[in-house]
Amino acid sequence: MRMHYxxxxxxxxxxxxxxxxxxxxxxxxxxxxxxxxxxKLPAGEKECVESTQFMRExxxxxxxxxxDYALRDGxxxxxxxxxxxxxxxxxxxxxxxxxxxxxxxxxxxxxxxVTPYCWDCxxxxxxxx
Amino acid sequence: MKNNxxxxxxxxxxxxxxxxxxxxxxxxxxxxxxxAKVNAKAEHAKQWAMVVDTTKLHSAEEINKLAExxxxxxxxxxxxxxxxxxxxxHDTYAxxxxxxxxxxxxxxxxxxxxxxxxNHCENPSCVRVCPTKATFKRADGIVAMDYHRCIGCRYCMAxxxxxxxxxxxxxxxxxxxxxxxxxxxxxxxxxxxxxCNFCVERLAEGKDPACVEASEGALAFGDLYDPESPxxxxxxxxxxxxxxxxxxxxPCVYYII
Numbered sequence: 001m002r003m004h005y006x007x008x009x010x011x012x013x014x015x016x017x018x019x020x021x022x023x024x025x026x027x028x029x030x031x032x033x034x035x036x037x038x039x040k041l042p043a044g045e046k047e048c049v050e051s052t053q054f055m056r057e058x059x060x061x062x063x064x065x066x067x068d069y070a071l072r073d074g075x076x077x078x079x080x081x082x083x084x085x086x087x088x089x090x091x092x093x094x095x096x097x098x099x100x101x102x103x104x105x106x107x108x109x110x111x112x113x114v115t116p117y118c119w120d121c122x123x124x125x126x127x128x129x
Numbered sequence: 130m131k132n133n134x135x136x137x138x139x140x141x142x143x144x145x146x147x148x149x150x151x152x153x154x155x156x157x158x159x160x161x162x163x164x165a166k167v168n169a170k171a172e173h174a175k176q177w178a179m180v181v182d183t184t185k186l187h188s189a190e191e192i193n194k195l196a197e198x199x200x201x202x203x204x205x206x207x208x209x210x211x212x213x214x215x216x217x218x219h220d221t222y223a224x225x226x227x228x229x230x231x232x233x234x235x236x237x238x239x240x241x242x243x244x245x246x247x248n249h250c251e252n253p254s255c256v257r258v259c260p261t262k263a264t265f266k267r268a269d270g271i272v273a274m275d276y277h278r279c280i281g282c283r284y285c286m287a288x289x290x291x292x293x294x295x296x297x298x299x300x301x302x303x304x305x306x307x308x309x310x311x312x313x314x315x316x317x318x319x320x321x322x323x324x325c326n327f328c329v330e331r332l333a334e335g336k337d338p339a340c341v342e343a344s345e346g347a348l349a350f351g352d353l354y355d356p357e358s359p360x361x362x363x364x365x366x367x368x369x370x371x372x373x374x375x376x377x378x379x380p381c382v383y384y385i386i
Contacts, residue, residue: 069165071275076168076333120318128307
């Protein structure tokens with residue numbers, strides 16, 4: 001059996017597969033190990049509202065619950081697992097310690113490719129420009 | 130042991146009692162309570178209400194001064210024209226009390242300016258029509274808005290007989306002086322309705338609303354269902370009227386004429 005246009009087809013396939021594998025063979029985009037972003041932690045405070053692990057995994061749920069507690073239920077004091085009390089407020093509690101949105105929130109959010117719309121209304125500690 | 134009908138019924142009764150108690154005991158031991166509570170300093174009421182003394186507060190300048198304080202506290206944008214956003218404003222007698230118009234009204238009363246704001250009605254029509262429950266009535270009678278949930282359909286604006294709601298047609302931050310924001314309170318975003326909130330955030334800290342504090346006694350604020358509250362004291366002593374009583378929303382802002 002003879003293949004029509006055998007050479008161009010084979011050559012095309014080789015080039016195509018070569019291009020497909022190029023990032024693995026040459027580039028660092030795929031093989032480079034993911035590095036966690038280095039967020040800037042507050043200088044004065046050691047402990048957050050809850051433990052670091054809890055905040056890392058659940059801050060979005062916590063903030064979501066907070067907004068309902070404060071706005072809809074009128075409950076503006078949060079009691080954490082240790083029994084310590086905090087004022088429920090993104091701007092007046094969270095951002096007082098984490099006083100830079102760019103160095104804290106944005107670092108992870110940019111890496112994870114999420115853009116929460118908190119800042120459409122809430123004012124970041126850096127102020128608005 | 131002999132199994133007769135009597136012992137069977139006794140056992141069944143004990144089992145039934147156990148089943149009735151068990152679920153409650155399980156709930157109590159799991160600690161299934163909300164970790165949030167009301168601020169210790171917070172003011173409480175069954176229905177917050179306000180009385181505006183129009184014999185003391187009736188000039189546009191004085192009302193504008195209060196509006197400026199309110200708008201500064203809540204980062205309300207300043208926009209001219211039809212797309213204006215307002216929480217506290219003023220208008221003429223004819224626009225404020227269209228049902229109480231009278232061709233031979235005392236001239237002085239007719240020429241006053243009247244302070245207007247959300248009436249925080251006892252029977253708010255805006256709450257009834259909101260499809261997402263973004264506007265709702267709190268336990269203390271304040272008609273509040275959850276801007277996170279507002280989809281900007283403006284049904285509430287159509288339903289409100291007092292025009293107390295404003296729609297953010299554009300980016301509201303463009304109407305704000307960004308260097309003079311109140312960093313303690315958020316702004317709003319494009320495409321949501323906003324209005325006066327009776328300063329819920331101040332009441333939660335045990336303070337009076339910003340306009341009441343700045344009014345030098347021209348505004349009284351308190352619980353409508355507490356006979357000892359400042360509001361009830363004024364309502365007992367002075368003759369007051371409300372805006373558009375016939376629409377049945379039971380507004381909670383009263384005017385001394």
